[in-house]
Structures are given as structure tokens and as C-alpha cells.
Amino acid sequence: MIERIIIAGSGGQGIMLMGKILAEAAMLDNLHVTWFPTYGAEVRGGAAYCMVIISSEDIPSPYIEKADTLIAMNEASLLKFRHRLRSRGLLLMNSSLISKSIKTNASLKVYAFPFTEAASRLGNIRVANMVALGIYIAKRGIFNKQIILSIIERIAPAQKRDLIEVNRQALEEGMRLVR
Amino acid sequence: MGRLAESKTLMSGNEAIGEGAIRAGCDFYAGYPITPQNELTAYMARRMAEQQRIFIQAESELSAINMVLGAAAAGARAMTSSSSPGISLKQEGISYLAGCQLPCVIVNIMRGGPGLGNIAPSQSDYFQATRGGGHGDYRCIVLAPDSVQEAHDLMMLSFELADRYRNPVILLGDGMLGQMMEPLKLAPFNSLKRGKSKQWALTGCLGRQPNVIKSFYMQEGQLEEFNRALQGKYKRIQMQQQRWEELYISDARVILVAYGTMARITRSVVRRLRQRGERVGFLRPISLWPFPQRAFRRIVERRPRANLLVIEMSYGQMVEDVRLAVEGRLRVEFLGRSGGGIPSQEEITRATARCRRR
Amino acid sequence: MKRIFSHPKALRKVATHYCPGCGHGIVHRLIAEVVDELRIRQRVIAVAPVGCAVVAYHYWDFDGCEAAHGRALAVATGIKRFRPENIVFTYQGDGDLAAIGTAETIHAANRGENLTVIFINNAVYGMTGGQMAPTTLSGQKTSTTPSGRQVSLTGYPLKISELLAQLPAVRYVERVSVHSPQEVMRAKKAIRQAFINQIDNLGFSLVEVLSACPTYWYMSARQAMDWVRDVMSKEFPLGRIR
Numbered sequence: 001m002i003e004r005i006i007i008a009g010s011g012g013q014g015i016m017l018m019g020k021i022l023a024e025a026a027m028l029d030n031l032h033v034t035w036f037p038t039y040g041a042e043v044r045g046g047a048a049y050c051m052v053i054i055s056s057e058d059i060p061s062p063y064i065e066k067a068d069t070l071i072a073m074n075e076a077s078l079l080k081f082r083h084r085l086r087s088r089g090l091l092l093m094n095s096s097l098i099s100k101s102i103k104t105n106a107s108l109k110v111y112a113f114p115f116t117e118a119a120s121r122l123g124n125i126r127v128a129n130m131v132a133l134g135i136y137i138a139k140r141g142i143f144n145k146q147i148i149l150s151i152i153e154r155i156a157p158a159q160k161r162d163l164i165e166v167n168r169q170a171l172e173e174g175m176r177l178v179r
Numbered sequence: 180m181g182r183l184a185e186s187k188t189l190m191s192g193n194e195a196i197g198e199g200a201i202r203a204g205c206d207f208y209a210g211y212p213i214t215p216q217n218e219l220t221a222y223m224a225r226r227m228a229e230q231q232r233i234f235i236q237a238e239s240e241l242s243a244i245n246m247v248l249g250a251a252a253a254g255a256r257a258m259t260s261s262s263s264p265g266i267s268l269k270q271e272g273i274s275y276l277a278g279c280q281l282p283c284v285i286v287n288i289m290r291g292g293p294g295l296g297n298i299a300p301s302q303s304d305y306f307q308a309t310r311g312g313g314h315g316d317y318r319c320i321v322l323a324p325d326s327v328q329e330a331h332d333l334m335m336l337s338f339e340l341a342d343r344y345r346n347p348v349i350l351l352g353d354g355m356l357g358q359m360m361e362p363l364k365l366a367p368f369n370s371l372k373r374g375k376s377k378q379w380a381l382t383g384c385l386g387r388q389p390n391v392i393k394s395f396y397m398q399e400g401q402l403e404e405f406n407r408a409l410q411g412k413y414k415r416i417q418m419q420q421q422r423w424e425e426l427y428i429s430d431a432r433v434i435l436v437a438y439g440t441m442a443r444i445t446r447s448v449v450r451r452l453r454q455r456g457e458r459v460g461f462l463r464p465i466s467l468w469p470f471p472q473r474a475f476r477r478i479v480e481r482r483p484r485a486n487l488l489v490i491e492m493s494y495g496q497m498v499e500d501v502r503l504a505v506e507g508r509l510r511v512e513f514l515g516r517s518g519g520g521i522p523s524q525e526e527i528t529r530a531t532a533r534c535r536r537r
Numbered sequence: 538m539k540r541i542f543s544h545p546k547a548l549r550k551v552a553t554h555y556c557p558g559c560g561h562g563i564v565h566r567l568i569a570e571v572v573d574e575l576r577i578r579q580r581v582i583a584v585a586p587v588g589c590a591v592v593a594y595h596y597w598d599f600d601g602c603e604a605a606h607g608r609a610l611a612v613a614t615g616i617k618r619f620r621p622e623n624i625v626f627t628y629q630g631d632g633d634l635a636a637i638g639t640a641e642t643i644h645a646a647n648r649g650e651n652l653t654v655i656f657i658n659n660a661v662y663g664m665t666g667g668q669m670a671p672t673t674l675s676g677q678k679t680s681t682t683p684s685g686r687q688v689s690l691t692g693y694p695l696k697i698s699e700l701l702a703q704l705p706a707v708r709y710v711e712r713v714s715v716h717s718p719q720e721v722m723r724a725k726k727a728i729r730q731a732f733i734n735q736i737d738n739l740g741f742s743l744v745e746v747l748s749a750c751p752t753y754w755y756m757s758a759r760q761a762m763d764w765v766r767d768v769m770s771k772e773f774p775l776g777r778i779r
């Protein structure tokens with residue numbers, strides 16, 4: 001089993017965190033996993049992406065040439081990475097920030113939802129990443145909700161415990177969207 | 180799904196190296212920021228303070244390595260870290276550390292060169308690390324991990340070897356290893372009583388004759404004698420510290436040789452080709468200096484008709500050591516890319532097929 | 538009979554390699570006397586420079602360390618931070634401290650490292666054969682300024698002590714000379730103060746010593762002493778700077 005995920009968007013969208021949560025979940029499942037970030041000279045507002053590989057075997061390189069899944073949190077990242085998806089790959093798109101006119105390969109399994117709008121309905125625009133993660137775990141079925149929630153609870157800063165609840169709601173909202 | 184992993188932590192290579200240093204009993208860190216190893220410097224800033232040990236952000240790499248020299252001379256387990264251009268700046272200090280026979284650990288998270296190059300992963304500092312890099316007839320022990328776990332574990336070994344041989348040890352990784360996260364099983368804390376056994380260290384001459392730490396020998400013949408002693412030490416290290424990993428050598432027709440990040444990619448190509456029944460072997464030098472010549476001599480004896488394929492993220496540096504080790508008795512081919520390019524699994528597979536046909 | 542003069546314990550009984558009239562021997566001895574008087578011989582660690590005093594550790598009878606050219610204050614920082622209970626000083630010339638090691642000097646001072654710096658300014662490079670130093674005077678002939686230092690090409694004599702005195706973490710800066718017995722006594726007092734400051738954890742202390750180099754000033758020893766008094770100390774005024 002191998003699952004190669006590219007998560008891409010812009011700085012501030014919680015891209016790195018999504019990847020780390022998936023990587024933690026894989027680690028807790030005793031799978032091989034690598035997480036690899038963008039590291040560039042731009043600090044703010046630039047493109048942000050990370051690559052997560054989850055496998056039952058040794059992982060050769062953390063860098064992904066062909067992805068099984070792309071989670072595109074905005075239009076620029078969709079354009080940058082759509083050609084990296086293998087045929088019949090899974091594409092999750094944030095339609096709040098991606099225009100409908102953009103064509104994607106017909107062989108892909110595409111799920112386009114307004115992650116950002118769903119997050120603002122929940123009262124915190126920053127949990128759009130958790131909406132996406134909810135859709136991802138519902139569609140891929142490699143991790144259950146409980147494991148993801150336990151990781152969020154563990155990594156949430158002590159002074160921001162109230163964030164856990166809105167993250168949980170966002171995760172569930174994502175799962176509901178594709179039910 | 181597998182059973183729940185016990186006591187593992189998700190860490191980047193840079194952080195795992197830092198935590199390895201902490202657990203190895205590193206007393207002193209001095210460094211200067213440079214991508215792609217900044218997480219290591221920041222990690223040390225936090226953890227060294229927590230442990231009430233010494234962290235200094237120096238004004239330059241030059242200053243950082245010389246602070247390390249001072250701390251090492253005073254008996255500390257001392258380290259610095261940087262990336263390629265910064266390591267070039269440290270070469271003066273590394274030569275002095277070698278000349279003063281001071282133990283220390285130097286981490287190089289390599290990036291593309293020459294010059295400012297870029298910040299992409301690279302293996303083009305192999306010559307610099309294994310040949311000396313600075314002036315004079317000296318060697319650093321060079322260890323090259325290929326995973327976050329091994330980077331962590333080799334830090335423990337690095338400090339141990341540095342102290343045992345009173346010699347600088349370089350941990351050679353690249354941007355990919357530094358930046359990537361993997362699950363890590365933390366090593367136990369080293370419980371040694373630090374600084375106690377270093378009779379040569381500068382502590383003030385209470386109850387003993389004064390100690391002097393120096394690499395300066397002006398009287399006729401003195402320096403030659405000192406260099407002979409150094410070479411004796413290097414011989415001992417060559418005898419005792421060759422380290423490597425090998426797979427499927429016994430019946431291999433083509434043996435793929437790679438280290439560090441490149442070895443991860445190469446190993447998985449080898450496994451896949453084996454599953455197809457192809458007689459492909461794998462050899463990964465872990466100590467780049469001393470180079471694991473013993474492993475290659477054994478291949479020459481056991482597989483005298485095998486071809487070797489060396490794969491690097493450079494335009495051919497370690498391949499020279501492989502050629503020296505097999506002394507022309509085996510065919511040695513090379514595949515390499517540099518400046519941010521990494522040979523892909525497909526490229527390696529194709530190059531392996533070419534080797535087999537020869 | 539009361540003993541009023543003897544060989545300092547901290548100074549080895551060996552002949553130095555310094556030229557007649559050179560100031561290094563005097564300053565070495567002053568340091569040794571101060572180390573004895575403060576009873577710190579078994580705590581002190583010297584960091585020697587590259588320059589004429591490169592083997593200074595052979596003349597003192599306490600622990601010593603070499604440093605690459607200019608890096609003495611980085612090395613001393615490493616030693617002192619790891620062993621704060623020891624008394625660590627650097628002994629550096631003008632090239633070491635104010636040319637190739639300027640960055641190390643300024644940043645160690647700016648961090649307020651609890652160190653003692655003995656800075657020997659003789660306005661010339663002795664060890665390498667009499668080239669221009671950062672402190673070479675305007676018009677002074679050296680092997681690399683054969684027609685005299687031209688400030689339009691090579692800059693002005695660098696007053697690093699005055700520069701360092703601007704830094705808030707610097708505790709003490711004084712410029713002294715060793716061209717006459719009175720000045721030698723004053724120099725000793727300043728050196729003593731710089732060591733006491735470290736013992737009392739007061740931070741960075743530097744004593745600049747104007748010192749003669751008859752060989753590369755192309756003068757007799759006597760003329761060189763007069764030149765320090767009449768010329769050099771006009772460019773580099775003696776006294777407390779901070």
C-alpha cells in the first residue's frame with residue numbers, strides 16, 4: 001500500500017499542519033511515513049505545499065513526482081500541481097478559491113467544495129484545512145475521525161483549547177459534505 | 180492497519196539531529212543561520228536553554244567554528260551546524276581543530292553549489308568533507324545518514340568518535356534529509372560524566388602542569404613528527420571505523436552504490452528489481468571517511484565479474500573513492516545529477532539495465 | 538631582608554624570541570605579575586594570537602590555547618562560556634584584533650563577554666616582516682606602504698578602542714603605553730583592573746598597550762621609545778576611554 005499526497009495552497013492556510021496531522025496518524029498506525037515541506041526564500045503570502053507519503057514499505061524519497069491525491073486549497077496550487085496527479089487520482093479542490101472554468105483531467109476523481117465558505121459558516125475561516133481533511137478521510141478511508149481528533153487535541157496549544165471544538169466541527173462538516 | 184506505534188515522535192531531520200546532540204551530551208552549540216538547516220539552530224536555541232547548556236548565535240560561521248574550538252579545548256562536547264556555503268567558511272577552523280586534535284561535531288546539511296547555488300538538496304560537498312577541506316594533511320571522520328532515525332542515532336556515535344579519537348566528526352546530510360519528517364524512536368540520554376576524562380583540556384593548571392592546545396610546531400622536524408602521529412591515528416580510524424550497509428551482494432551482477440538521501444531511492448529500486456528476479460545488489464557507505472574499502476575489496480573477491488553503478492546527487496565525487504577501492508578490477512559506471520536535480524527511480528532503473536548489458 | 542623584586546611565578550624562566558626594545562616582553566611580565574598578585578595562576582587560561590606573540594603560551598606558566606589569526610575572541614568566548622569559573626584573556630596584536638579579527642572583536646565586546654583583552658598596538662606587522670597595520674600612522678613607512686601610509690588609499694589609523702567604547706556592554710577600555718617606567722606602572726594598573734573586572738563578573742575589559750617595534754620602525758630602541766612618546770601617543774592618546 002502506498003498513498004502519496006500533495007497538499008498545496010498559500011501561506012496561512014494551514015497547509016503544513018494538515019500534512020503533519022496525516023503524518024502523525026500514519027505514524028500512530030505504525031506505517032512508514034514521510035512529510036516534506038516547501039522551503040523557500042519567501043516567508044509570507046507565497047505558495048505553500050507539503051508532500052506526505054504513507055506506505056507499508058520503506059519510502060525511497062519524500063519528494064512526490066506522481067501523486068495519488070492532490071488537495072488544492074487555491075487556484076494557483078491547482079495549476080501548479082494538477083499535472084502531478086496520476087490517472088484515477090483523487091483531487092480535492094477548494095471551490096471557494098478556484099474558478100469553475102479550470103479544466104481537470106477526466107480520469108480523475110474530483111471533489112470540489114467551498115472549503116473556505118464552509119469554514120466561515122463555522123465561524124473560523126482558518127479551519128478550511130480541516131474541512132478538506134474531513135473530505136479526505138471520508139473518501140480515502142485510511143484513517144478514522146477519532147485518530148485525527150486525538151492528534152488535534154494533542155497538538156492544540158494549551159491556551160487555545162476552544163479551537164479544538166471548531167476544528168472537530170470542521171472535520172465533521174467535511175465528512176458530511178461527501179456523505 | 181498495523182498495531183499502534185510505541186513511543187515514536189514525528190520529527191524533521193534537522194530537529195532529530197538536534198535532539199540527538201542533546202541526548203549525546205552536547206554541552207555547547209554555536210552556529211549561524213543558513214537554509215536548509217535553520218530548524219536545527221532554532222531547535223538548539225530552545226533545547227540547550229532548557230537543559231542549561233550553552234547556545235550562541237555567532238556573528239559568522241567563522242566565529243561559530245572558533246567558539247566551538249574554544250569550548251572543545253576547555254573540554255566541552257561542542258558542535259556547530261551549517262549548510263554548504265557556511266561550511267566553506269568554517270574550513271579554517273576545522274583545519275585548526277584537526278591540528279589541535281580537538282573533538283567536535285560539525286553538521287553539514289548540504290545544498291546546491293558552487294557559490295551561493297540554491298537551497299535544494301545536493302551531495303556536492305563530498306570532496307570537501309572527505310578530503311579535508313581546509314589546509315594541511317588531515318582528515319575528518321564523515322558519517323552520512325539516510326533517514327531521520329539514522330541522523331539522530333549517528334549524532335550519538337559522532338560525539339563518541341570525536342572524543343575517542345580527539346578528532347572533528349562531520350555529519351553529512353542534505354536539504355531533503357534536514358527538512359523531511361519521519362517517525363523517530365528517541366535514543367536514551369547519554370549518562371557519561373562529561374569532561375572528566377579529558378586530561379588534556381584547559382581547566383586552569385590547578386594541581387598539574389599547564390596544558391597548551393596548539394597546532395604550531397616551528398622547530399625542525401617537529402611538525403613532521405606530529406603529522407606522522409596524526410597519520411597513525413588516521414590509520415587506526417581506517418582500521419576501526421569503516422561502516423556500511425549491504426544487500427543482496429552474494430549473487431549480484433550489478434551492484435548499486437549510493438549514500439544518504441540518494442541511497443534511499445537507490446535501495447527501493449534495488450528491491451523492486453530483485454522482486455522481478457534481477458540479480459542486483461546494493462551497497463551504502465555510512466562512513467564516507469574512512470571509506471568502507473573493506474566492503475569493496477570483498478566484492479572484488481566474491482563477485483569479480485560484477486559491475487558497479489555509483490549514483491550521486493553530484494557530478495561524480497564518491498565515485499572516485501569507489502574506483503580507488505576496486506583498483507580497476509571492476510567496471511564502475513556513474514549516474515549523477517546536481518544543482519537540485521535528483522536521479523529518479525526510472526533513471527536509476529535504466530542505468531542499471533545498461534550496466535547489466537555490458 | 539625584605540624581597541622587593543623577583544621573577545614572577547607565572548612567567549617561565551626562558552628567554553623570549555622578541556627583538557631588543559620590543560614591548561611584548563614587558564607586557565608579558567606585567568600580566569604574569571598581575572596573575573601572581575591576584576592569585577589566579579591556577580585558574581587563568583590565555584588565548585594567544587597569530588602575530589609576534591604567537592607562542593606567548595610558552596612564556597607563561599599557566600594554561601594556554603592557540604587561535605587562528607583574528608579568532609582569539611571567538612575562541613575565548615567558547616572557553617569562558619563553558620568554564621565561567623576560569624579567568625580567560627586574549628593577547629592580540631593590531632592585525633589580529635583590528636584587521637582580520639575586527640568582527641570577532643566587535644561582537645565579543647557587544648555581547649559583553651566577561652573577558653579580558655590585552656591589545657598590543659605597535660602600528661606595524663612584525664611577524665610577517667613589517668607591513669602596514671590598521672594602526673599604522675599616516676606617512677609611516679612599511680614594506681607595503683614604501684612611500685609612507687597614504688590615508689587616501691589605505692584609510693586612517695584605526696582607533697578600535699574608541700570604537701569599542703561606544704558599545705553599551707563594554708565595561709572598561711583604557712589605552713596605556715610601556716615606553717617609560719612610569720607608563721609601565723600605569724599599564725600594570727590598567728591590566729590589573731581588566732583582570733579584576735573579570736573576577737568580579739563585570740564584563741568586557743580591554744587594555745590597549747602602545748608598544749615599540751624598533752625593528753620595523755627602523756629605529757634604535759631608544760628612538761622607538763621616544764617615537765611612542767612624541768608621535769604615536771599623539772595619534773593614540775593615552776588614558777581611560779570607557
